[in-house]
Amino acid sequence: MVLYWTMPTDTNPIFNLDTIVIVGPGLLGGSVALGLKAAGHTGKVIGVARSQSTLDIAIQVGCIDQGTTDLVEAAKQADLILLATPLKTFRDVMGQIADHLKPGCIITDVGSTKSSVLIDAHEQLKPEQLKYLVPSHPMAGSETQGPAGASAQMLQTRPCIVTPLDQSDPKTVAEIKDMWDRIGMQVIEMTPQQHDEHSAVISHLPHLLNVMLVQTAMEMGGMEMASTGFKGATRLASSNPTIRSDILTCNRTAILRVIEGFEKVLAKMKNKIDKDDRQGLLDDLNQAMDFRNHWVNQFDHRGESGKTDM
Structure with missing residues (x-):
């Protein structure tokens, strides 16, 4: 609770x-x-x-x-x-x-x-x-x-x-x-368990994705075109490596479980792109946009309500 x-x-x-x-x-x-x-x-x-x-x-x-x-x-x-x-x-x-x-x-x-x-x-x-x-x-x-x-x-x-x-x-x-x-x-x-599971989703996975975006660009090129979008999407890759590596190993079990969940989401998205499923992609993009916009509105007004939703 x-x-x-x-x-x-x-x-x-x-x-x-x-x-x-x-x-x-x-x-x-x-x-x-x-x-x-x-x-x-x-x-x-x-x-x-x-x-x-x-x-x-x-x-x-x-x-x-x-x-x-x-x-x-x-x-x-x-x-x-x-x-x-x-x-x-x-x-x-x-x-x-x-x-x-x-x-x-x-x-x-x-x-x-x-x-x-x-x-x-x-x-x-x-x-x-x-x-x-x-x-x-x-x-x-x-x-x-x-x-x-x-x-x-x-x-x-x-x-x-x-x-x-x-x-x-x-x-x-x-x-x-x-x-x-x-x-x-x-x-x-x-509880500590709730904390670690939630943190793996909303904090630790985003950092990993930032790092992997940078690694992908390092391997595949294109940085001459990178601008504000790439900069914003990779901000967390500049976080303290010592602190972040400690987090990844200390919360290993929860993070591995979240990575498995992300892999399933990524596989579904890849499949829709492969099948040229434009409607399926639109549905996913709209759902994510609406969910994030709702959260951003809550986040921006958090101080007024006196509490926050995780």
Whole structure:
């Protein structure tokens, strides 16, 4: 079951926490930090990154107040810790911080798959820490990379999926939902399995298709004719390869199932073209146009309704 969240009117304790730690203050992590500040967080935001230059930029653009390359020292100070590094690093990050978190420290993330996050958490975190883990996935981003492109506006009216554990503390879950809501996102609760299946369709497959379009052009030529249509249709191919490869392997089962479904749709379309079935092609094109136009209308008016349809 998918649940929508409506923001309460009382104060959220998260915005009064002394220290929030962003592990990976890049494009998305930095945008969340800016969103927290814009929504009224009164405490300190510490960024953790392997590169000092990333931290310097994050400080310059106002994402974080302090930066460090020492994950453990930052974790010791955290009242809330947000993981915004590539998915394949989550297991190692959780293993490093588990012995150093304060009791009751809230843990959330921005990872694009959720089942893998739960596996890593159960293996690396302590049982009492799982109570304060609320996995999240803000559905926002761009093909740009790094904190220089971070923006609180990027999160506005976009969906944020929250997938609590069975043992998650209800009060902590409510506070995390409210945090995303106050940042400006449309909060949806679902199971990790639902999240990963839906993401494979609406996020991971489109990226693959962008990549394959580019590969096809590389092999078959014609780039001298490419213009705005090709540019728009291949935008996601410029996404961070490390992050995207992690997503594809972490959500492998769901993505393979979606690829099988796409292959069936492609085979039907190929058959209609081969048989010169103009009416069948018109029906498919009109159906897709109507479906997308309806969705775009919902997307454009999402902020007015207070919820979103996936």
